[in-house]
Amino acid sequence: MTTDSVPHWAASAVFYEIYPQTFQDSDGDGIGDIPGIISRLDYIASLGANAIWLNPVYLSPMRDAGYDVADFRKVDPRYGTFADLQRLFDEAHRRDMRVLMDFVPGHTSVDHPWFQASAQAARNAHSDWYIWTDSAWNDGGPEWRGRTVHGFSDRNGNYLINFFWSQPALNFGFAEPDPAEPWQLPTTHPDVRKLWDEMRDTMVFWMKAGADGFRVDMAGSITRRDPDGREARRFWAEARAACEAVNPDYFTVAEWSYPRSALDGQGLHADFLHWVPTYENLFRKELGRTPGGPRRPGGASWFDREGKGDLRAFLDDYLGHYEATKAKGCISIPVGNHDLSRISLLRDDDDLAVVFAFLLTMPGVPFIFYGDEIGLQQVNDAPVREGSYPPRAGARVPMAWTEHELNRGFSTAESDRLWAPMDTRPGSPSVESRQADPGGLWHRVRRLIALRRTEPALRATAEFRVLFCEPDRYPFAFLREGDGQKLLIVLNPSGASQEVMLPCRISSSHPSLAGDGISLYTEDATRTRCVVGPVTYGILPVTESDMD
Known part of the structure; x- marks a missing residue:
């Protein structure tokens, strides 16, 4: 790819x-x-x-x-x-x-000026930038129970947290709001969209920096x-899209x-x-x-x-x-x-x-x-x-x-x-x-x-194919392939030597690029026996024969 x-x-x-x-x-x-x-x-x-x-x-x-x-x-x-x-x-x-x-x-943080404004009883530009229920007696219902903070301010509602009590959740909106809970604003709500714009613009700010x-x-x-x-x-x-306009x-x-x-x-x-x-x-x-x-x-x-x-x-x-x-x-x-x-x-x-x-x-x-x-x-x-x-x-x-x-x-x-x-x-x-x-x-x-950083077959998007990985067994063997290069990687963290059959015919005339203790033996037209030592790995350039 x-x-x-x-x-x-x-x-x-x-x-x-x-x-x-x-x-x-x-x-x-x-x-x-x-x-x-x-x-x-x-x-x-x-x-x-x-x-x-x-x-x-x-x-x-x-x-x-x-x-x-x-x-x-x-x-x-x-x-x-x-x-x-x-x-x-x-x-x-x-x-x-x-x-x-x-x-x-x-x-x-609860210290952010946006939240300090949102927590006020009087409506303001940031009231809906955080997720608040519509009453101090509404804890959000079973879906949100235990994830709201009660009694923080004079605002008649409870705010939703992500982790600690001091981390109020920003309101990016609800994809499927509950009609029975009007405090659940849709992602298309104008106030929610203002938060989207602000957070996107903040990312652009740092890209420009x-x-x-x-x-x-x-x-x-x-x-x-x-x-x-x-x-x-x-x-x-x-x-x-906004950030790529600054830096592709x-x-x-x-x-x-x-x-x-x-x-x-x-x-x-x-x-x-x-x-x-x-x-x-x-x-x-x-x-x-x-x-x-x-x-x-x-x-x-x-x-x-x-x-x-x-x-x-x-x-x-x-x-x-x-x-x-x-x-x-x-x-x-x-x-x-x-x-x-x-x-x-x-x-x-x-x-x-x-x-x-x-x-x-x-x-x-x-x-x-x-x-x-x-x-x-x-x-x-x-x-x-x-x-x-x-x-x-x-x-x-x-x-x-x-x-x-x-x-x-x-x-x-x-x-x-x-x-x-x-x-x-x-x-x-x-x-x-x-x-x-x-x-x-x-x-x-x-x-x-x-x-x-240098081997084409180890790039992030190079092809990947598992050759051996079975439940409760060792080693893990796989192929990476890119730009005409093919590498066999074998990993054995166990303290015992391992011998397994790989479902392809592969061979190598090159030394391992890293690691050691890997040996390959051709068994037949479609299989290769792999022997790997204890607590070791190998990265081996290989060629793969056609299975015919």
């Missing part, structure tokens, strides 16, 4: 997610900031990543670490100035890097009673987690697939891998040496979305991000290398959470701050740059002033120690990133 579903640059992009509070502090206040990020752009480039996802830096009271916005067009002073952010865009572009802003369209696109927080939940997402998609199509290379990745609804080829370019039950089967099914997280049964991850996990259930979900959307956009499978526990938890470098091989060889656009490339560890006793409840608190720890500098190079502040505690445990990794180990994780990740 062509790369028309995403901008050309995004088809070979590798993104690096930066949590600004804990990446690099430049002024010694213990909190990371935009000048600090600029000072580390060369590091990101040296890793090979050529794009950045920047978590929110908007003005905020920080009850949810910036995901509670008080002004969508202002930079919070703790991170720097608007000019600093423009300089970040410019410096990134000078290095041929792109920057995505984290856009949070579904709600604001130098951003290259957006990661969109909870993109599918902006509209209500919208079962197939058609009205949400309509907004994202309008936004895309505009790119968005959604946190919708249902690509068949998110991707239509007209609005959003990509969607993360991780808020589905089977995603848990991949990396964090064991209770010990989500310390302090929600109650759940537990089990075995597929990416684990015990070899007791099941990849097939997730793959079935993935393939259903993939086949339905591969001509319309891309699916991204995150390994780690600011909402998840650290991928390094209960894994060593060899385990992590197999995880990164998966991330960087699957279709879609890969995203690396800062520090995962060095195996930054979960700090389970990290205190909750700004809504970072476990296990998130332990993952949002400062980046460890050096071995012996104060706070390992993150900040010159006293340790008790840091936004989150440094990991000071003996043997905990740093960029300095990882770069000094030529056979270690950092260099292996760097090699995989280089392949991702």
